[in-house]
Amino acid sequence: MPNWPAVLDTPGLYVHLPWCVRKCPYCDFNSHPVTSRSGQGADFDEYLQALLRDWQAQLEELVAQMQAPVFASVFFGGGTPSLAPPRLFATLLELLPLAPDAEITMEANPGTIEYHSLADYLQAGINRLSIGAQSFSNTHLQQLGRIHHARDTATAFARARAAGFSNINLDLMWGLPQQSVAEALADLEAAVQLQPEHVSWYQLTIEPKTEFARRVPLLPVEDTLEQIERHGLQLLEAAGFQRYEVSAFARTGRECRHNLNYWRFGDYVGLGAGAHGKYTLQAEGKLRIMRTEKAHQPRVYTRQPAVTRLTPVPRENLAAEFMLNALRIKEGVAQDLLAPRTGLAWRELQPLWQPLARRGLVRSDRCATTPLGYRYLNSVVSEFV
Ligand SMILES: C[S@@+](CC[C@H](N)C(=O)[O-])C[C@H]1O[C@@H](n2cnc3c(N)ncnc32)[C@H](O)[C@@H]1O
Ligand code: SF4
Structure with a gap:
C-alpha cells in the first residue's frame, strides 16, 4: 500500500x-x-x-x-x-x-x-x-x-x-x-x-x-x-x-x-487552451462541485484567456464520477473521503455497494475493488452510473 x-x-x-x-x-x-x-x-x-x-x-x-x-x-x-x-x-x-x-x-x-x-x-x-x-x-x-x-x-x-x-x-x-x-x-x-x-x-x-x-x-x-x-x-x-x-x-x-x-477526486485548476479544472466550493453549508473549461482553439483562447466556462456537476452524477476515479486506484480510497469530496454520505451508497460486496467485487472495509473487481472495473463502475 x-x-x-x-x-x-x-x-x-x-x-x-x-x-x-x-x-x-x-x-x-x-x-x-x-x-x-x-x-x-x-x-x-x-x-x-x-x-x-x-x-x-x-x-x-x-x-x-x-x-x-x-x-x-x-x-x-x-x-x-x-x-x-x-x-x-x-x-x-x-x-x-x-x-x-x-x-x-x-x-x-x-x-x-x-x-x-x-x-x-x-x-x-x-x-x-x-x-x-x-x-x-x-x-x-x-x-x-x-x-x-x-x-x-x-x-x-x-x-x-x-x-x-x-x-x-x-x-x-x-x-x-x-x-x-x-x-x-x-x-x-x-x-x-x-x-x-x-x-x-x-x-x-x-x-x-x-x-x-x-x-x-x-x-x-x-x-x-x-x-x-x-x-x-x-x-x-x-x-x-x-x-x-x-x-x-x-x-x-x-x-x-x-x-x-485527480483519481482521489481532488480539486485542480486548469490553465491554457482546452484545459479543464475542478473546484469544490462551499455555499450555504453545502458543497458545490464545479468543472471549468477554457476555449479549445489556441487562437480563440489567446484572444479571450480570462473567459472560463463553469458547469456544476449535478448531485445525481457525483457518485458515478467519484467511483470512476477512485476505483481506478488499485488500493482505492478510504470510505470517509466520499463526504468531503462529494457531500454524499457513505451510507447513501450502500444499496449499490452491498450487492457488489456480496459478489466479491468490492471491499467492505474500504472504497476499493477486490482483485476480481479490478479485472471487471468497467462493469463495477457502471453500477453507479
Ligand atoms: C498528451 S500525450 C503526451 C506527450 C507528448 N505529446 C508525446 O506524445 O510524446 C499523453 C500520452 O497519452 C498516450 N495516448 C495518446 N493517445 C492515446 C490513445 N489513442 N490510446 C492510448 N494512449 C494514448 C500516449 O502514451 C501519450 O504519451
Ligand atoms: S499529437 Fe502531440 S499530444 Fe498527441 S500523442 Fe502526438 S505528440 Fe503527443
Missing part, C-alpha cells in the same frame, strides 16, 4: 500547451501542428501572456474561494510542452503558490529534446519529466506517425539524467497495429532497462475523429491483447514497478501525485 502524502489534499494545477510538431494519427488530445492555422505557428510569448491573464482571472474568481490554494503539483501537458522555451515555465512557476516539495511535471516528446536545454527546464523548476516513448520499435513508431526513432528516446532519457532529472516517467502504448506479444514485451523490457521511476503503459484506443478512426489499422486479436496484458503486468512487477492505477506503475514512493489527486 503506497504511503499517500498528506499534501495530496491540496489542489493541483494543470497547464495545457496545445502544439505539436505534427499530429499523431491516434491522438485526440487538444493538440495542433505548429504550422496549422489553428496552431497559429505557436507564439509562446503571446501564449505566456494569455496564461498569465487566465491565472489572474481564475485567481480572483475561483482560486480565492479554495480552502488551501497552494499547489501540491503542477502538470504541464499537451500537446508537446517541450516545444515551449524554459522561460515560459520559469515565469509561471515564480508566480504560482507552490507547496515546498511540489511535484512539477513536464511532458516531453523525444523528437524535440534538442530544441531547448533540459538543464534550463530543471532550473526553471520542473522536477519530473514524462517522456513520450510510446514504443521502442522503429516500425511501430513509424506506424504511429511519431517524429522520433527508438534511439532518440534512449538519448533523451540519458540527457535528462545527465541534466539532473531524478524523477522520470516513460509513456508507452500497447496493443499497437499488428503487434505480437513478444514485441509488446520487448518494448517494456527496453523501457525498464532505462530504469525510469515510473512507467505509464496505455492500451491503444481508437478515438473518434482521429486519423486511425477514419482508417482503422489492423489491431491484435483479443487473445493476443489478453496475453500482452497478463505477461506485461508480470514483467513490470518483476522489474520493481508496482501497479497503483490501471495504466500507472511506479517504484515505491514515485507514484504521480498529480494524477493521484
Whole structure:
C-alpha cells in the first residue's frame, strides 16, 4: 500500500500547451501542428501572456474561494510542452503558490529534446519529466506517425539524467497495429532497462475523429491483447514497478501525485487552451462541485484567456464520477473521503455497494475493488452510473 502524502489534499494545477510538431494519427488530445492555422505557428510569448491573464482571472474568481490554494503539483501537458522555451515555465512557476516539495511535471516528446536545454527546464523548476516513448520499435513508431526513432528516446532519457532529472516517467502504448506479444514485451523490457521511476503503459484506443478512426489499422486479436496484458503486468512487477492505477506503475514512493489527486477526486485548476479544472466550493453549508473549461482553439483562447466556462456537476452524477476515479486506484480510497469530496454520505451508497460486496467485487472495509473487481472495473463502475 503506497504511503499517500498528506499534501495530496491540496489542489493541483494543470497547464495545457496545445502544439505539436505534427499530429499523431491516434491522438485526440487538444493538440495542433505548429504550422496549422489553428496552431497559429505557436507564439509562446503571446501564449505566456494569455496564461498569465487566465491565472489572474481564475485567481480572483475561483482560486480565492479554495480552502488551501497552494499547489501540491503542477502538470504541464499537451500537446508537446517541450516545444515551449524554459522561460515560459520559469515565469509561471515564480508566480504560482507552490507547496515546498511540489511535484512539477513536464511532458516531453523525444523528437524535440534538442530544441531547448533540459538543464534550463530543471532550473526553471520542473522536477519530473514524462517522456513520450510510446514504443521502442522503429516500425511501430513509424506506424504511429511519431517524429522520433527508438534511439532518440534512449538519448533523451540519458540527457535528462545527465541534466539532473531524478524523477522520470516513460509513456508507452500497447496493443499497437499488428503487434505480437513478444514485441509488446520487448518494448517494456527496453523501457525498464532505462530504469525510469515510473512507467505509464496505455492500451491503444481508437478515438473518434482521429486519423486511425477514419482508417482503422489492423489491431491484435483479443487473445493476443489478453496475453500482452497478463505477461506485461508480470514483467513490470518483476522489474520493481508496482501497479497503483490501471495504466500507472511506479517504484515505491514515485507514484504521480498529480494524477493521484485527480483519481482521489481532488480539486485542480486548469490553465491554457482546452484545459479543464475542478473546484469544490462551499455555499450555504453545502458543497458545490464545479468543472471549468477554457476555449479549445489556441487562437480563440489567446484572444479571450480570462473567459472560463463553469458547469456544476449535478448531485445525481457525483457518485458515478467519484467511483470512476477512485476505483481506478488499485488500493482505492478510504470510505470517509466520499463526504468531503462529494457531500454524499457513505451510507447513501450502500444499496449499490452491498450487492457488489456480496459478489466479491468490492471491499467492505474500504472504497476499493477486490482483485476480481479490478479485472471487471468497467462493469463495477457502471453500477453507479
Ligand atoms: C498528451 S500525450 C503526451 C506527450 C507528448 N505529446 C508525446 O506524445 O510524446 C499523453 C500520452 O497519452 C498516450 N495516448 C495518446 N493517445 C492515446 C490513445 N489513442 N490510446 C492510448 N494512449 C494514448 C500516449 O502514451 C501519450 O504519451
Ligand atoms: S505528440 Fe503527443 S499530444 Fe502531440 S499529437 Fe502526438 S500523442 Fe498527441
